[in-house]
Amino acid sequence: MDDGAAGTRDGRAALRESHGEDEGTHMDVNIGLLGCGTVGAGVVELMRRRADKITGMTGLRPTIARVLVRDVGKPRAVVLSAGQLTNDPQEIIGDPDIRVVIETIGGIEPARSLILQAIRAGKHVITANKDLIALHGAEIIAAAEGARVDVLYEAAVGGAIPLIRPLRESLTANDITDIKGIINGTTNYILSKMTATGADFSAVLREAQELGYAEADPSSDVDGLDAARKLTILSSIAFHSAVNLADVQVTGIRAVTARDVYYARELGTVIKLLAAASDRDGELTLHVRPTLIPQDHPLAHVSDAYNALYVRGDASGDLMFFGRGAGSLPTASAVIGDVIEVLRNVSQSVPGRVRTLVHSHKPVNHNAGEPARHYLRMTVADRPGVFGQIAGIFGDAEVSMETVLQKRVDEGRAEVVVVTHEVPAARLAAILDTLGGLPDLARIETSMPVERGAY
Amino acid sequence: MDDGAAGTRDGRAALRESHGEDEGTHMDVNIGLLGCGTVGAGVVELMRRRADKITGMTGLRPTIARVLVRDVGKPRAVVLSAGQLTNDPQEIIGDPDIRVVIETIGGIEPARSLILQAIRAGKHVITANKDLIALHGAEIIAAAEGARVDVLYEAAVGGAIPLIRPLRESLTANDITDIKGIINGTTNYILSKMTATGADFSAVLREAQELGYAEADPSSDVDGLDAARKLTILSSIAFHSAVNLADVQVTGIRAVTARDVYYARELGTVIKLLAAASDRDGELTLHVRPTLIPQDHPLAHVSDAYNALYVRGDASGDLMFFGRGAGSLPTASAVIGDVIEVLRNVSQSVPGRVRTLVHSHKPVNHNAGEPARHYLRMTVADRPGVFGQIAGIFGDAEVSMETVLQKRVDEGRAEVVVVTHEVPAARLAAILDTLGGLPDLARIETSMPVERGAY
Numbered sequence: 001m002d003d004g005a006a007g008t009r010d011g012r013a014a015l016r017e018s019h020g021e022d023e024g025t026h027m028d029v030n031i032g033l034l035g036c037g038t039v040g041a042g043v044v045e046l047m048r049r050r051a052d053k054i055t056g057m058t059g060l061r062p063t064i065a066r067v068l069v070r071d072v073g074k075p076r077a078v079v080l081s082a083g084q085l086t087n088d089p090q091e092i093i094g095d096p097d098i099r100v101v102i103e104t105i106g107g108i109e110p111a112r113s114l115i116l117q118a119i120r121a122g123k124h125v126i127t128a129n130k131d132l133i134a135l136h137g138a139e140i141i142a143a144a145e146g147a148r149v150d151v152l153y154e155a156a157v158g159g160a161i162p163l164i165r166p167l168r169e170s171l172t173a174n175d176i177t178d179i180k181g182i183i184n185g186t187t188n189y190i191l192s193k194m195t196a197t198g199a200d201f202s203a204v205l206r207e208a209q210e211l212g213y214a215e216a217d218p219s220s221d222v223d224g225l226d227a228a229r230k231l232t233i234l235s236s237i238a239f240h241s242a243v244n245l246a247d248v249q250v251t252g253i254r255a256v257t258a259r260d261v262y263y264a265r266e267l268g269t270v271i272k273l274l275a276a277a278s279d280r281d282g283e284l285t286l287h288v289r290p291t292l293i294p295q296d297h298p299l300a301h302v303s304d305a306y307n308a309l310y311v312r313g314d315a316s317g318d319l320m321f322f323g324r325g326a327g328s329l330p331t332a333s334a335v336i337g338d339v340i341e342v343l344r345n346v347s348q349s350v351p352g353r354v355r356t357l358v359h360s361h362k363p364v365n366h367n368a369g370e371p372a373r374h375y376l377r378m379t380v381a382d383r384p385g386v387f388g389q390i391a392g393i394f395g396d397a398e399v400s401m402e403t404v405l406q407k408r409v410d411e412g413r414a415e416v417v418v419v420t421h422e423v424p425a426a427r428l429a430a431i432l433d434t435l436g437g438l439p440d441l442a443r444i445e446t447s448m449p450v451e452r453g454a455y
Numbered sequence: 456m457d458d459g460a461a462g463t464r465d466g467r468a469a470l471r472e473s474h475g476e477d478e479g480t481h482m483d484v485n486i487g488l489l490g491c492g493t494v495g496a497g498v499v500e501l502m503r504r505r506a507d508k509i510t511g512m513t514g515l516r517p518t519i520a521r522v523l524v525r526d527v528g529k530p531r532a533v534v535l536s537a538g539q540l541t542n543d544p545q546e547i548i549g550d551p552d553i554r555v556v557i558e559t560i561g562g563i564e565p566a567r568s569l570i571l572q573a574i575r576a577g578k579h580v581i582t583a584n585k586d587l588i589a590l591h592g593a594e595i596i597a598a599a600e601g602a603r604v605d606v607l608y609e610a611a612v613g614g615a616i617p618l619i620r621p622l623r624e625s626l627t628a629n630d631i632t633d634i635k636g637i638i639n640g641t642t643n644y645i646l647s648k649m650t651a652t653g654a655d656f657s658a659v660l661r662e663a664q665e666l667g668y669a670e671a672d673p674s675s676d677v678d679g680l681d682a683a684r685k686l687t688i689l690s691s692i693a694f695h696s697a698v699n700l701a702d703v704q705v706t707g708i709r710a711v712t713a714r715d716v717y718y719a720r721e722l723g724t725v726i727k728l729l730a731a732a733s734d735r736d737g738e739l740t741l742h743v744r745p746t747l748i749p750q751d752h753p754l755a756h757v758s759d760a761y762n763a764l765y766v767r768g769d770a771s772g773d774l775m776f777f778g779r780g781a782g783s784l785p786t787a788s789a790v791i792g793d794v795i796e797v798l799r800n801v802s803q804s805v806p807g808r809v810r811t812l813v814h815s816h817k818p819v820n821h822n823a824g825e826p827a828r829h830y831l832r833m834t835v836a837d838r839p840g841v842f843g844q845i846a847g848i849f850g851d852a853e854v855s856m857e858t859v860l861q862k863r864v865d866e867g868r869a870e871v872v873v874v875t876h877e878v879p880a881a882r883l884a885a886i887l888d889t890l891g892g893l894p895d896l897a898r899i900e901t902s903m904p905v906e907r908g909a910y
Contacts, residue, residue: 046770050628057627057810154625160771162617162625170609170617172512173505173791298777301753315501315788316615316778322753323774333770336628350803355512 026055029343030065032092032123034114035105039128039155040067041077042332043102050336058343062100066092077328093117100342102335103127112136119143119151124351126338128155128331134229134245137236148351152338157230158183158307160330161323162337167237167311168354174313176238180276181309182302183230185325186214186221187253187273191261191290192303195270200258213305223252224273224288231275231286238311239279241362243286248277249366251289260377260446263405263417264292267375269450270300284364292375292450299451367429371422373402373450378435380442382414390416390435390442397431399423416442419450481510484798485520487547487578489569490560494583494610495522496532497787498557505791513798517555521547532783548572555797557790558582567591574598574606579806581793583610583786589684589700592691603806607793612685613638613762615785616778617792622692622766623809629768631693635731636764637757638685640780641669641676642708642728646716646745647758650725655713668760678707679728679743686730686741693766694734696817698741703732704821706744715832715901718860718872719747722830724905725755739819747830747905754906826877828857828905833890835897837869845871845890845897852886854878871897874905 031047033040047054047064055061064084069076072085092098093114101118103125105111111132115125120143127133133140133153144151154164167176182188186208193204205222208214220226228248235243253273264271274291277284293300298320302308307325312318324330345353380386387406394401403419420428428447435442486502488495502509502519510516519539524531527540547553548569556573558580560566566587570580575598582588588595588608599606609619622631637643641663648659660677663669675681683703690698708728719726729746732739748755753775757763762780767773779785800808835841842861849856858874875883883902890897 042770046628049630049769053627160768161774162621165625166617166621169796170620170792171788172508172795173501173788175504296756298753298756301751301756313615313788314504315497315784315791317782317785319616319776319778321774321776324772327772329770330772333626333628333768336770337625340627341624344808348805348808350805350808353799353803353805 026059026061028063029060029100029346030063030095030098031100031102031339032095032098032118033064033067034089034092034101034103034111036067036069036076036078036080037104037106038328039331039335040102040104042328043104043335044078044080046329046332046336047339054336054340054343057340059347060343062339062343065098066095068092068105089114093121093123096121098123099346100124100126100339102339103129104335105129106131108132108135112140115140115151116143119147119149122147122149124150124342124346126152126155126335126342128153128335130156130226130229130233134232137233138242145352145355150342150345150351150353152341153233154338155331155334157233158309158321159185159323159325159327160333161307161309161321161325162334163234163309163321164237166321167234171311171313171316171319174315176279176311176313178276178278178312179231179234179238179309180274180312181307181320182272182299183234183275183307183309183325184221184224184227184273185305185307186218187224187227188302188306189213189304190222191253191256191271191273194256194258194261195265198258198261201254201256222254224250225252227273227275227288231277231288234309235277235284235286239277239284239362241284241360243284243364247284247364248286248288250287253290255446256290257446259415260375260448263377263407264375266405267292267403267419267450268295269293270295271448272299272302274299274451278370279362282362284362285366286364290448292448294451294453296453297451367425371424372452373422374420374428375446375448375450376418376420376444377446378416378418378442378444379413380416381440382409382412386441387416393431393434394418394420397427397434399427399431481514481516483518484515484555484801485550485553486517486555486557486794487550487553487573488519488522489544489547489556489558489566491522491524491531491533491535492559492561493783494786494790495557495559497783498559498790499533499535501784501787501791502794509791509795509798512795514802515798517794517798520553521550523547523560544569548576548578551576553578554801555579555581555794557794558584559790560584561586563587563590567595570595570606571598574602574604577602577604579605579797579801580607581610581790581797582606582608583790584608585611585681585684585688589687592688593697600807600810605797605800605806605808607796608688609793610786610789612688613764613776614640614778614780614782615788616762616764616776616780617789618689618764618776619692621776622689626766626768626771626774629770631734631766631768633731633733633767634686634689634693634764635729636762636775637727637754638689638730638762638764638780639676639679639682639728640760640762641673642679642682643757643761644668644759645677646708646711646726646728649711649713649716650720653713653716656709656711677709679705680707682728682730682743686732686743689764690732690739690741694732694739694817696739696815698739698819702739702819703741703743705742708745710901711745712901714870715830715903718830718832718862721860722747722858722874722905723750724748725750726903727754727757729754729906733825734817737817739817740821741819745903747903749906749908751908752906822880826879827907828877829875829883830901830903830905831873831875831899832901833871833873833897833899834868835871836895837864837867841896842871848886848889849873849875852882852889854882854886
């Protein structure tokens with residue numbers, strides 16, 4: 001057994017002596033915080049507000065002993081003493097009195113190395129870092145199980161919304177077949193604004209950047225990568241499989257135009273960046289892509305920076321979880337919830353209480369996907385007989401059209417929108433292929449699935 | 456220390472020897488099931504489906520050893536051996552090999568006595584019994600803490616929806632200020648049908664009874680008591696206070712007419728039986744009452760037998776949880792989720808891992824309530840000057856009208872609907888009093904609050 005576990009054993013003996021409200025004494029648990037940006041400052045603030053409550057619940061008093069920052073002199077949203085601030089990570093990782101590390105730096109390095117060092121030193125780790133868990137979760141969880149410490153990351157997906165713990169604990173009586181939702185606030189804000197104002201993607205993105213809702217380099221959000229990382233994390237837990245980021249087929253929202261938003265509304269729908277994963281008899285399919293959601297579907301009403309996730313279990317049926325997907329205090333709500341879990345486990349000497357059950361690497365099918373209705377916006381040559389030719393191509397592929405809109409014509413070209421009946425992904429791909437080979441006839445501008453109506 | 460706790464200690468020693476997947480051996484844990492109706496049969500069915508998964512997660516194999524039924528000869532939805540069935544509760548309560556008892560009988564007695572006996576015998580208890588927990592929860596939880604056993608009741612509220620555990624664990628970093636939602640499926644089904652068809656309450660109730668969605672004696676549902684019991688349970692946990700059923704002000708849906716449903720739609724709303732509780736600086740207000748919900752509010756789209764609960768925390772902001780509130784397998788999903796928690800606690804020797812933190816009996820204000828818009832439907836005398844008199848009464852009470860509808864006149868009487876601007880509860884009560892004293896002028900037929908728009 002390594003030093004970390006031995007340290008935990010010593011800690012247990014000390015705890016047995018002092019634990020319990022009845023004695024009126026509470027053992028302090030020192031916490032090291034890595035990073036003090038938006039999330040870190042929220043954690044400091046909320047930990048202060050709830051210190052007494054946490055002590056009442058766990059018998060342990062959490063104290064933020066040290067905070068790692070790049071510049072100890074920089075003004076911050078929360079007041080910290082000079083003694084608390086450090087720019088040397090070893091003052092946290094190397095301090096045996098610090099039992100719990102909260103990581104809010106974000107990104108892969110140095111977060112990954114610091115977390116692995118903390119785990120090896122026998123410290124429990126709480127992180128809000130979705131990028132790290134999506135890419136290196138397996139390595140980190142294996143290290144934690146080896147060292148018998150907790151690594152919790154409720155805040156990595158869905159901000160304040162309890163998602164990880166319900167999937168890992170409350171819903172484990174189910175075989176979960178589907179998870180589906182809106183898990184990126186930036187794209188949801190942009191699409192909500194485009195829907196409300198009719199403005200184009202680039203104008204709304206610029207405004208979102210000015211307001212701080214989108215990063216200067218927005219690609220992680222608008223290209224769907226952030227949602228794909230979160231879907232990787234959720235799918236791994238829901239389906240008990242080691243899902244990789246590369247397993248997710250990703251389409252971002254850059255190609256969604258004001259025209260699409262307009263047609264979507266005409267069709268009684270709104271466009272959302274939908275993350276969806278399914279398990280069909282042990283075969284997984286994972287998508288992130290703009291999708292038309294019917295107005296009577298609850299996901300259609302999830303606007304701005306809110307997140308929502310549908311979960312379908314074989315026993316539970318459909319469930320939905322909804323709330324703020326980001327922000328300083330909402331994220332801190334999830335982080336501190338994890339702190340309370342860690343302290344409870346520490347006080348009861350059950351580190352690593354809930355292990356992640358991974359059955360296997362389930363196979364991933366990149367071509368599959370449920371049969372779905374599809375929205376296609378095309379620019380077509382505006383001459384007699386063209387529409388008949390297009391209709392013929394659909395007919396030959398045995399794809400029937402549910403709705404056809406032809407709204408605007410200029411300079412010899414018309415814009416045609418087709419919504420198909422439900423069609424298997426392969427047959428849709430065949431049509432897109434055929435039309436792609438006839439550029440004089442028609443050009444596919446946008447293709448998006450249309451979600452089924454309300455539950 | 457009593458016999459129950461001693462029994463638990465012995466059990467721990469045995470577990471330490473045999474636990475762990477690594478050794479390839481799994482200790483069986485015998486479970487006794489009280490009742491085998493709709494929920495009980497779902498529990499048997501789902502336990503069978505998930506036995507291997509549960510063993511993989513907890514290192515313990517759950518076995519339903521014995522099932523208490525009234526008539527062992529009656530045909531059932533699930534196949535049970537003659538040896539499993541018994542009509543003698545002592546064959547479960549008195550069997551030292553049965554470690555866990557699942558109660559699905561419902562109602563107060565004999566469920567209460569059997570659960571207390573099981574607890575005293577050192578058995579862990581899982582129940583779906585909202586009536587019992589609402590009325591005798593404090594007694595049962597105190598007994599469980601004394602005997603150091605788990606009593607879990609996720610299935611008591613919201614069927615498959617994880618509500619109890621998120622409130623007790625994930626969200627405890629928050630001071631929760633509001634919980635609000637639709638937590639009775641029968642009334643939601645009836646109101647949804649009234650909205651969809653325009654039919655009257657009594658006709659829809661009859662149909663719901665024929666379809667099995669409403670009981671032969673529907674009063675517990677339609678008079679709001681079932682929702683009030685669930686609100687009592689949720690509020691106790693959310694607000695860390697010992698809330699009593701009598702603390703909830705309850706109005707059922709019997710007085711909601713097809714006319715109200717019609718006017719609600721004219722006003723861009725739908726009528727729902729809303730359960731709502733708030734904590735304002737340590738003072739609680741709890742209501743169950745029919746409420747007009749604006750169409751753009753997510754709760755307006757929760758139809759038929761679905762349940763949804765909003766939770767507002769000071770850090771998390773608004774959260775919503777949605778899903779099936781009843782039914783055999785959805786309820787079993789929550790029960791088996793609790794079984795997994797109990798088995799995990801057993802295998803790690805941490806019975807009673809999460810204690811319910813009750814600060815105090817917080818005071819309850821029966822007169823308060825946030826200022827709200829109110830819908831009033833009145834029958835008024837159809838003669839000149841009447842409306843002026845009514846408007847004068849509103850004006851004198853400083854209650855301004857937002858909307859006035861006068862839709863139908865017959866036999867010298869007119870129907871007038873008023874929606875007020877936001878008004879404190881006391882001022883509204885004053886108007887209702889004044890109008891109540893002028894029966895020749897106007898009679899108040901219905902009065903319901905109007906919920907604010909979407910989050």
